[in-house]
Amino acid sequence: MRIAVVGTGYVGLVSGACFAEMGVDVTCVDIDEAKIEGLKNGVIPIYEPGLKDIVVRNHQANRLQFTTSLVSVINDMDIIFIAVGTPSGDDGDADLSYVWNVTNTIADSINKSLLIVTKSTVPIGTTHEIKDRIEKRLEERKMSHIKFDIASNPEFLKEGAAVEDFMSPDRVVVGVESENSKEIMTRLYRPFLLNNFRVIFMDILSSEMTKYASNAMLATRISFMNDIANLCELTGADVNMVRHGIGSDSRIGKNFLYPGCGYGGSCFPKDVRAIIKVAEKIGYEMKLLKAVDEVNNNQKQILFQKLSDFFDGNISGKTVAVWGLSFKPGTDDVRDAPSLELINSLLEAQANVRVYDPAAMGEARKELGDKLFYAKDIYDAANNSDALIVPTEWKEFRLPNWEILKKIMKTHLVIDGRNIYSRKELTGFGFEYMGIGQ
Ligand SMILES: NC(=O)c1ccc[n+]([C@@H]2O[C@H](COP(=O)([O-])OP(=O)(O)OC[C@H]3O[C@@H](n4cnc5c(N)ncnc54)[C@H](O)[C@@H]3O)[C@@H](O)[C@H]2O)c1
Structure with missing residues (x-):
């Protein structure tokens, strides 16, 4: 089986490398020449535990190739996965321009039957529109005799555990409209699920919707807990206790009940906004998800607000x-x-900002530029500071040396955006402590 994965980002590169790991011949395609050149030389463009190993090994074994030219490989393939970005447009709608670029390339160059699969998160109906656009172009090319199939296979991997998630998924969702594509997708995913085949087949629209509904549900749990946490602060309750109390109910469960300083990332915010837009376009209002988004936007200001207060x-x-x-x-x-x-x-607000992150300093610098100080470690960041704020709960932040911090910080204030510290311990060391919802 030969497959091309178009878009070599967090999803495309992990999917391509993991398919290759199962023995499939994979070509990863990206328009970013530097990225493709780097990958050919074993340079992994993203931080993802375990990824480098399988990329390099499978590239050396000739099962994983990299190219910038989809046109040159398309007609050697059995399956094309579309895994390009679908970021938020200005109005919250998913920006599908990358998907349409790939669609146009396929439509202009396809000359044999193959299976086209959307792995990108796309609004409900997009996979069918891809088919319509290609069919229309084939008609213009007087090649309507070329028959191809479409499928939807949304991805559920989590960044930070992407390889593990892809290799042992909770389940795989696949939307199909023919027995043939169902068979192909079964064959492709069987090696990942040998002991317990957990591919859920459904129609394409339901598959596209499942991805949005899944992220929207997780985002809802987070915003719900943030709202409860804020009310805890106002009433004197402790959200840590409340979380234990409700999570022990088997109907609720313990996962995704952590309050914090808001959800971020490349999926939850944009997918919640996109599904709101999908509904809006057909005259339905997603009232709950609008509130989820609003609660999250407010929550992202909470650390600054605490400092300011x-x-x-x-x-x-x-x-x-x-x-x-x-x-x-x-x-x-x-x-x-x-x-x-x-x-x-x-x-x-004209503060001096000193930051440290174990992996994201480079990416942050692209966004924030040189208006702040990029420290070499946590202590360097905290040096001479009036406050320490923790928006991300990296493991190496969890047990710092508070005695050193007490000496090097000017004002002993810790604002804990993820509730990873104990108030009792920090006050014992002489710090003023602020968590979320406590
Ligand atoms: N990142 C995640 O954790 C995650 C998880 C599940 C689903 N998704 C979804 O998967 C999709 C991809 O997300 P990502 O985070 O991997 O994106 P990404 O931005 O990391 O990667 C997208 C890649 O596509 C490339 N690209 C753009 N146009 C192209 C074209 N015409 N031809 C070839 N390559 C092209 C870009 O250069 C980039 O390398 C999105 O729809 C996203 O919502 C992401």
Whole structure:
């Protein structure tokens, strides 16, 4: 079986490498020449545990190739996966321009039957529109005799554990409209699920919807807990206790009940907005998800608000250490990260900002430029600071040496955006501690 994965980002590169690991001949395609050149030389463009190993090994074994030219490989393939980005457009709608670029390339060059699969997260109906566009172009090319199939196979991997998730998925969702594509997708995923075949087949529209509904549900749990956390602060309750109390109910479960400083990343914010737009276009209002988005936008301001309240609004000239820039631990991805909003607010308020992140300093610098100090470690960041703020709970931040921090910080204030520290311990060391919802 030969497959091309178009778009070599977090999803495309991981999918391509993992398919190759199962013995499939994979060609990863990307328009970014530097990325493809780097990959040919074993340079992995993203931070993702375990990825480098399988990319290099499978490339050396000739099962994983890299190219910038989809046209040159398309007619050697059995399956084309579309895994390009679908970012938020200005109005919250998914920007499908990358998907249409790939569609046009396929439509202009396809001359044999193959299976085209959307792996990107796309609004409901997009996979069918891809088919319509290609068929129309084939008609113009007087090649309507070329028959091809479409399928939807949304991806559920988590950055930071992407290889593990792809190799052992909870389930694989596949939307198909023919027995033939069902068979092909079964063959492709069987090696990943030998002991317990967990591919859920459905129609294409339901498959596209499943991806949005899944992210929307997870985002809803987070915003719900953030709302409860804020109310805990106002009433004197402790959200840590409340979380234990409700999570022990088997109907609710313990996962995704952590309050914090808002969800970020390349998926939840944009997917919640995109599904709101999908509904709006057909005259339906997603009231709950609008509230989820609003709660999250407010929550992203909460760390700055706490700092501002502590200093009675006088932040100008204060030095603030920020530990953690990526939207969550284990990744270098800073897209829509709460840290960016915090830092921009700090800079606007004319604070001096000193940051440290184990993996995301490079990506953050692309977004924030040189208006802040990029420290070499957590202590360097905290040096001479008036406050320490933690928006991302990297493991190496969890047990720092508080005695050193006590000596090097000017004001002993810790604002914990992920509730990873104990108030009792920190007050014992002489720090003022602020968590979320406690
Ligand atoms: N990142 C995640 O954790 C995650 C998880 C599940 C689903 N998704 C979805 O998967 C899709 C991809 O996300 P990502 O995070 O991997 O994106 P990404 O931005 O990391 O990668 C996209 C890649 O596509 C390339 N590209 C753009 N246009 C192209 C073209 N015409 N031909 C070839 N390559 C092209 C870009 O250069 C880039 O390398 C999105 O729809 C996203 O919502 C992402």
